[in-house]
Amino acid sequence: MAEPKPISQVDVGNLKGLFFDIDDTFSTHGKIRPEAYQAAWRLYEAGKILVPLTGRPAGWCDHMARxxxxxxxxxxNGAFYYLMKNGKMHKHYTVQDHHPAEYAERMARIEQEILACVPGARVASDQPWRQFDLAIDHCEDVPPLSRDDIQRIVDIFRKHGAHVRVSSVHVNGWFGEYDKLTAVRLFVRxxxxxxxxxxxxxxxxIGDxxxxxxxxxxxxxSVGVANVRDYASFIKIGPAFITRERHGMGFVELADHILTAR
Structure with a gap:
């Protein structure tokens, strides 16, 4: 990952909006600090379009959208976007050829192999609220797995033909040609x-x-909070800019930069 520039160099004049990751970008060690949540409100009230992009499950996203x-x-990781219109929930999916029964069987085989081959790996505690992917916990509710173990999980997903991404807390795998950017394109259009x-x-x-x-x-x-450097060995193309602060305080730093530039 190339060294990013400081966010003071980001031109945020006439900015329409902000897309942001949640875990360890908006949150800090599993908690959303008041400074970060207030920063989101300040951006929202300033008329900026705000859309979190997360690997978290559908059940959580329903709450966030509301x-x-x-x-x-x-x-x-891009399977859908939810939004409220006139007080009603609207759900839009990027997955066009989802086959729940078939995918469930394939995911069950992947899960079985991962748990057998990677001691310490566990299915993520938020899995019951997911619709499209399998999330393997690598540090949220389990002792942190090694980089080698995380890579082993990635390799097992790929061996079975699944797409896979590593977040700050989970390894997520799914079937279907989409990612976060796919859903952003759909939302914008x-x-x-x-x-x-x-x-x-x-x-x-902004992400991490x-x-x-x-x-x-x-x-x-594109901006990375400072802790994006923790994953430099996993990232080929990193952010163009970086905050001084880590986690949610990096989000606050970017929000302050945007609002000061108005």
């Missing part, structure tokens, strides 16, 4: 009436881990 100061939520390629510079993305790599690669104004 309760948080956001315009939509992308969940399960359907909800904003814009082409994301043409309006790339109107948005900033390997599952954010498609966004780091695409957005010209």
């Amino acid at each position: 309760m948080w100061p956001v315009h939509a939520v992308v969940g399960e 359907r909800e904003l009436g814009m082409d994301l390629d043409a309006c790339n510079a109107d948005f900033v993305f 881990s390997p599952n954010d790599e498609p966004l780091f690669s695409f957005f010209t104004k």
